Amino acid sequence: MKTVFRIVVLAASVASAGCASIGVQPWQRDVLARQDMQLTTDPVEAAIDDHIYFSKEASSGGRGFGGGGCGCN
Amino acid sequence: MSSRRVSRRVTVTRAGDHWQGRFEAMACPCEVLSEAANAGEARRLTQLAATEAWRIEDKFSRYLAGNVVERINTAAGEPVEVDAETAELIEFATTLNRLSDGRFDISSGALRRAWTFDGSDRVPPPAAIAAALRAVGWHRASWTPPLLRLPADMEIDFGGIGKEYAVDRAVAILRERSPVSCLVNFGGDLAVTSAPGSRRAWTVGIEPADAAATRSPARLSLAAGALATSGDTRRYLLRDGVRYGHILDPTTGWPVPHTPRSVTVAADTCTQAGMLSTLAMLEGEGAEAFLAAQGVRYWCYRDPPDRPGTVANSPSDLPQEGISNA
């Protein structure tokens, strides 16, 4: 548990230090604006998969908040 | 009415994920939305558009002294030599006069003197209309570029094309000077220079003319091209149950009956969109049929016939929408 926390803090500080120079200008976001370049392209499919794997495995979530609990696990 | 005392200042503010530059020109609020990197860049772009808008206003406004329009209107029958840009505009107006069978006429301003649109049913006497009609009629003008010769009592007014032309000119200048995507909006007549990078398209709301409309504004994504709107807001006459918009038909001297409250058209340039929306209004009852025949995307808002000035909830009141052929 402590290792995980340390990794997260390190990653966050490395990320924020270099962030100011990484990235694109506002007018270069054409590709990023595409529907299929969104982090969750298909929210219904993602919710269905999250539910299937929550019911059959011991892990859940990661991407965001799930749709809620159920009695399936 | 354009007031020369309106300040010529450009203000720039941040709006969401883009910049908004504002100024006053041609008697309406103007704005330039841009994806500039900072306020300074946004100001530079807005200034370019504003400078062009004020230049066109100063040159072609019929309310200002000392410009080419004043020279033409005070020529008292003598030929006037005009510069290249004015010649292009007159050429365009002539073509449109022909294409519209005389309904679009830059000499029709004189008719306005005979009519008062105050929501009443007062109609000028036939003699007054006839007198006004005598001063109208582009076919009576003599145009041999670069010389324009109007009959002594005729006056021209570029108001019907000036704003849309200014939008297109501003867009051309911005395109030339910067890769940044901009939306140029002069009082509801707008065009984009290029597709924005930060999202798929600029989002524009098209509202029915009445603020109390039951239908929420149509939301449009504009990635290229232009929109122009013709509308008669609250200036109309009501007589014998017929609503007369303030658009006058220069071939009859009368306002066009059964005009829509507003017509918005999407086209490749603001000039084209503006002409199509104006011609549609001139068609009165046949506005939708006309627009459908042109194969362009349009939004036509009408009042229900029995309660002019209000917007009903019935399905028949839904705006007519057109789908482009492409």
Next chain:
Amino acid sequence: MENDKRAITGALAAATCTLLGTASPQPVQAQEEPDWNFDTGLLYYGEGDNRVQDLSFDVLARRNLLDERSLTLGFTVDSLTGATPTGALPQALPQTFTSPSGRGGYTISAGQLPVDNTFHDTRLAGRVNWQQPLGRLTLINVGATASNEIDYLHLGLNAQLSHDFFKRNTTLSAGAAVARDTVNPIGGAPVPFTQMQAATGGGGGGEDGEGGGVGGPGESKDVTDFMAGITQVLTRNLLVQLNYSYTDSSGYLTDPYKVLSVIDPNTGDGIQLTPGVGLDGPTYLYLYEHRPDTRKQQSLYGQAKYFMDGTVLDLSYRYMTDDWQIHSQTVDLHLKWPLNSTDYLEPHLRFYRQSEAYFYRPSLNDGEPLPDYASADYRLGRFNAFTAGLKYGWTSANGSDMSVRLEWYRQTGKIPRNMLTGDQLLVNNFPDLNALILQFGYRFGR
């Protein structure tokens, strides 16, 4: 005046070109945005060996308002049938179990994995989310979720805040969710480690069952979630995200329907029972499971989306660890491959590996003191899972998106040898899973 229906657009375009002095301009691209966007999905999930089958229908409706405000409504109806492993082990003789309601029983053949197929449940779930900007670069999202089954009720609230930095190339977000779930097990929540009783054929739970079953006070659990994440645009074509989440569950975490077989530690065979006069079962000794009443999970999730000239690669990795000593790793890969301007194929691969909970064991040993906690639920065990699928999507003439995907999900598990004795070593007791996933998707706007 007659309506002039001639098309003048050509002549108008030519006249405009002359006026503006430019070559033909870019054609107009104006598209009316629908007020509502609907996202629907129809799912069929079916496991082999007559296990669970699920049919569900999902709708997500999103109303977009100006200024990035939006309202999202979601609804799911989910119908589950089929059999699910109870945690008991296969035995050399047929086994008779009592069903959860206590009113009947079922028999499993010799050598077969015991599964309980008395369940038919329909779940209804809904959610509401409201999103709006708070200032120029900040977005807030608040929502509520609810889900209802015959024996389970979930109610939850969530909120998330995100803020953009560095020309919106970096987004930091943080969120929290709380939920209260109420369980009303059929037949009542059994006291842990008590015996499965004979079917009574009329009453509610067994005499040791607490809670009173359907209609009784029930059990509850509280779940609190925290999440923090960073999303970063790296290049014009590459976007990455890193999320950390922490989940704290407390309350009734046990599965009221799962049991453990009690075995003879020398032979590995189950302890047989003789049912009472006039009763059918149970024919072996089974004790109800017991899980801790708290669970703290942490997970680290990373995702990258990479655009390669029309093809989109989506790769994600998740590491999860908790105080039940379960560790898991997930690798998920999607590749969207366009066939032409409207159609695409999307192969999908997922790899999952999980280690067992510290209290996971395939059975209990007769004569030994009971542990604090024990569960034979295969979902807390050690297994690998693999998903392979293919999705085909297309855009229809009126602009709506449709898709169909077919996937195969396989779980293969291993019970550590040091947990097995006697005859158990001869048999693979982990209930491997093979499931088919078929889903249709339809997205449109109105």
